[in-house]
Amino acid sequence: MKNHVYNFSAGPAVLPEEALKKAQENLLGLPGVGMSVLEISHRSKPFAEIIEAAEMNIRKLMNIPENYRVMFLQGGALLQFAMLPMNLLGGKSADYIITGTWSKKARSEAKLVGETRVIWDGGESNFNSLPTNEELRAAVNSDAAYVYYTSNETIQGVQFPTEPEVDVPLVCDASSEFFYKPINIQKYGCVYACAQKNCGPAGVTLVIMRDDFVARSPELPSLLNYKKLSAENSMLNTPPCFSIYMVKLVTDWLLNTVGGVEKMYEINKAKAALLYDVIDGSDGFYLGHAQKSCRSLMNVPFKMQTDALDKVFLEEAAKENLCSLAGHRSVGGFRASIYNAMPVQGVECLASFMKNFMQKHG
Ligand SMILES: *Cc1c(COP(=O)(O)O)cnc(C)c1O
Numbered sequence: 001m002k003n004h005v006y007n008f009s010a011g012p013a014v015l016p017e018e019a020l021k022k023a024q025e026n027l028l029g030l031p032g033v034g035m036s037v038l039e040i041s042h043r044s045k046p047f048a049e050i051i052e053a054a055e056m057n058i059r060k061l062m063n064i065p066e067n068y069r070v071m072f073l074q075g076g077a078l079l080q081f082a083m084l085p086m087n088l089l090g091g092k093s094a095d096y097i098i099t100g101t102w103s104k105k106a107r108s109e110a111k112l113v114g115e116t117r118v119i120w121d122g123g124e125s126n127f128n129s130l131p132t133n134e135e136l137r138a139a140v141n142s143d144a145a146y147v148y149y150t151s152n153e154t155i156q157g158v159q160f161p162t163e164p165e166v167d168v169p170l171v172c173d174a175s176s177e178f179f180y181k182p183i184n185i186q187k188y189g190c191v192y193a194c195a196q197k198n199c200g201p202a203g204v205t206l207v208i209m210r211d212d213f214v215a216r217s218p219e220l221p222s223l224l225n226y227k228k229l230s231a232e233n234s235m236l237n238t239p240p241c242f243s244i245y246m247v248k249l250v251t252d253w254l255l256n257t258v259g260g261v262e263k264m265y266e267i268n269k270a271k272a273a274l275l276y277d278v279i280d281g282s283d284g285f286y287l288g289h290a291q292k293s294c295r296s297l298m299n300v301p302f303k304m305q306t307d308a309l310d311k312v313f314l315e316e317a318a319k320e321n322l323c324s325l326a327g328h329r330s331v332g333g334f335r336a337s338i339y340n341a342m343p344v345q346g347v348e349c350l351a352s353f354m355k356n357f358m359q360k361h362g
Pocket of ligand 1: 150176
């Protein structure tokens, strides 16, 4: 059993208890293998079966067609910020939609590599809103190599309800939401996610890329080259075996216990509503950061009128076993990350704690 603490960390974050238990059960020896997943060769048959099963799970869950590659890469999302333009620009420029800390960072890395244009920037309102499709369509450069966006801004709690409607293929950082609901993969040249928010532990990044995007890679060092990485099924060198194994267990849970991402989405909507209902019904005691039309189902940043009670809130929450609720310094207050693996009961506890806290201090 876990120690009954609800972990609202933004990442690395809560994992499904079932996946952790399975890993624990089989840590000393994989069934029928007699050696730990931590000990076996990445070229061995048991590991080949693990990485193939992980890929199959991902393809099934996200309905990924044959003309997309699934890669398991290292270096986190941050390396993708640079690898994407290195591989995909092809002498052109790319359009960036800046909706928060992570897209801003992605663009500043891309700028070191090639030409980029910012087509929308929400910085003036401290990233609490999103562009409309009209704004985007008017701003997109039709000759752009790709349009880059961050579907869920983990720090600001701003989430695109649907993909931006533009005529240029999308490249999307879905790090803090991948697997939270179904997506229409055909709209993407690439969608990627570091695992440690909603897909597994730190150490592996899932990169889903259309074949014609993979084919764009110019001559680059092997480990930075999608064409080479994909040709070798992410095993150009030793991959992060244990992290990939955990992604397999997390996706097993999503498929078999939860019943798929559509079901997950229903649960995620219900969980987020519990918190937003408390915030909206608090008569201004709690203030959400993001505008209502784009607030995130994964990360819920909120604060109080002043920060005078912030410390008390965190201390009293910890006494109720509600942990890792401090907000990011750029937004202040609190942030409840309620990824797929956060049980409904955890969110219910937090919602009732917030109501009680308001009654006591409001
Ligand atoms: C956490 C996060 C990142 C950074 O991921 P690393 O793996 O630490 O590089 C990038 N984008 C988003 C949306 C994130 O939530």
